Amino acid sequence: MDRMNELAQRDFAHIWHPCCQMKDYETLPSIVIDHGEGAYLYDVNGNSYLDIISSWWCNLLGHCNPKINAAVKAQLDKLEHVIFVNFSHETAIDLADKLVNILPKGLNKLNFADNGSAAVEIALKLAFQYQHQTGHSEKTRFMCLSEGYHGETIGALSVGSMDLFAQIYKPMMMNNIHVEAPDCYRCPFNKNRECCECECFKYAEEAFANYAKETVAIIVEPIVQGCAGMRIYPPLYLKKLRQLCNEYGVLLIADEIATGFGRTGKMFACDHADITPDIMCISKALTGGYMPMSIVCTTDKIYDAFYADYNEGKQFMHSHTYAGNPLGCSTALAVLKILEEDKILEKCQPKAEYFNNLLNEAFGNHKNIGEIRHINLINALELVTDKQTKTGFDGKLRIGYEIYKKALPHGLLLRPLGNVIYFNPPLNIEEKDLEKAVRLAKIAMDEVLG
Incomplete structure (x- = not known):
């Protein structure tokens, strides 16, 4: 048994994680993180995950920021x-x-x-x-x-x-x-x-x-x-x-x-x-x-x-x-x-425009993306079954969750909000990581939605 599996089993034995159904952990066990740096998390097996949601929106300036440390x-x-x-x-x-x-x-x-x-x-x-x-x-x-x-x-x-x-x-x-x-x-x-x-x-x-x-x-x-x-x-x-x-x-x-x-x-x-x-x-x-x-x-x-x-x-x-x-x-x-x-807010403005443009280029014509809304670096893709009627997916299908699961093996952390896939990265994220996030999100979305 590798270290990840051993730790995940110990985790499952005693830890009741927030805002989830623990039975899901039978098929998607906890990913045990060893350390973080910048916009990335690294698990105990050395796999990296681009944390494009700032770990529930709070990680404003990257993981283990040297100045905060x-x-x-x-x-x-x-x-x-x-x-x-x-x-x-x-x-x-x-x-x-x-x-x-x-x-x-x-x-x-x-x-x-x-x-x-x-x-x-x-x-x-x-x-x-x-x-x-x-x-x-x-x-x-x-x-x-x-x-x-x-x-x-x-x-x-x-x-x-x-x-x-x-x-x-x-x-x-x-x-x-x-x-x-x-x-x-x-x-x-x-x-x-x-x-x-x-x-x-x-x-x-x-x-x-x-x-x-x-x-x-x-x-x-x-x-x-x-x-x-x-x-x-x-x-x-x-x-x-x-x-x-x-x-x-x-x-x-x-x-x-x-x-x-x-x-x-x-x-x-x-x-x-x-x-x-x-x-x-x-x-x-x-x-x-x-x-x-x-x-x-x-x-x-x-x-x-x-x-x-x-x-x-x-x-x-x-x-x-x-x-x-x-x-x-x-x-x-x-x-x-x-x-x-570091004039973070000033530097964010052009970066935010660049990121939104990337998302529109990648998903603007997607048959299941009803709206791409954004403010600064916050971007949200609303998933629909019909763009004309703006009909959302049945919640029981858990489409957002399925996309989240597909993104993880590619090294992208997306945590959906129902039928909405969102991006809320650290304000000091680099453009190359924004490009990577869009590319990996598209791969995961195509695997689920076609």
């Missing part, structure tokens, strides 16, 4: 962890200073946590308590967009609209208001995202007219609905939503966990619309995929509603053991330094 090593010899109540450390303070300078204007207060779902839970609780403490205890529900995804804890599921994750837990979940989201590929108004006036915003207006009096906040993934298949919508929608929230006294929560730190071509997706949410959640690329960390960013208006003598009972009683972890903070500082000094 150095920052972690330096921090490790100084301070690994400290309780974050009545104690702090210089690395967290430095990170806070840096973030406040690049966040949408007005987001001045930062509450640290350890993962994206936890950040969403904090955001929901902050918003709820804020409304209660400012005289609006009648506001008890949340709005969210259809096909939205905000994590898998119960609160986060309650403001999501993906039945794949939430259906069985609905008896446990909050009764929230689900607003029809923009779907530019299947626009009910026969418009396109490049020149529409967001006619679909009427659904939000109707929901606010009916439910705003009881609504605490609306939470959205700005510009890109990731888990829905990288559904991209116009910045104008966000502008209108910010105005609507102001009009009705509803808080706006921006879930930038997947879109932050340059993924959409600007530092944050909200920057495309030049808006400031009341609360913003950040994670994933924050630490370049190195350390579990998230931060909930709020305005002074939110913070001030909690600022009082202890006996007034207005404090936010929520904590995480690893809040403000020094190792996480050091990686985040290193990420921000690389983005700034």
Whole structure:
């Protein structure tokens, strides 16, 4: 038995992997990774895999980036962890200073946590308590967009609209208001995202007219609905939503966990619309995929509603053991330094155009590719059975999963989102690796679709 098989069997014996059916591992065992470098992962047998999805979108600057490695090593010899109540450390303070300078204007207060779902839970609780403490205890529900995804804890599921994750837990979940989201590929108004006036915003207006009096906040993934298949919508929608929230006294929560730190071509997706949410959640690329960390960013208006003598009972009683972890903070500082000094976002623009052109040349005329949508280096290929009717494949066929399986032996890591094959590589990926990704994806797709 080779080392891969031996380790995969040991893995299967005890490890319950996330977001999958473990029975699949009988025919597709775990690929045991030994090390990573740049855009590549290498298994214990020496096979390489081009990680074109940044290992669930968080690996912003490549695996084992030397500059980030150095920052972690330096921090490790100084301070690994400290309780974050009545104690702090210089690395967290430095990170806070840096973030406040690049966040949408007005987001001045930062509450640290350890993962994206936890950040969403904090955001929901902050918003709820804020409304209660400012005289609006009648506001008890949340709005969210259809096909939205905000994590898998119960609160986060309650403001999501993906039945794949939430259906069985609905008896446990909050009764929230689900607003029809923009779907530019299947626009009910026969418009396109490049020149529409967001006619679909009427659904939000109707929901606010009916439910705003009881609504605490609306939470959205700005510009890109990731888990829905990288559904991209116009910045104008966000502008209108910010105005609507102001009009009705509803808080706006921006879930930038997947879109932050340059993924959409600007530092944050909200920057495309030049808006400031009341609360913003950040994670994933924050630490370049190195350390579990998230931060909930709020305005002074939110913070001030909690600022009082202890006996007034207005404090936010929520904590995480690893809040403000020094190792996480050091990686985040290193990420921000690389983005700034290496001018990563500026270099991305021509690379993103090149990559999208490659994909259009390879798949633009494919009989089963309904749309190739993109923003910066994020690209998504929506698989359909009929391009005219835009009919998707039956979910039971698991077409995306079949393409994923075919790509692996060729050395390409594609993780599908239902009928959508997406690309979300490190921002500093080289053009030759983008070319390789397209070539290998085409091979895998042809093997499945012909």
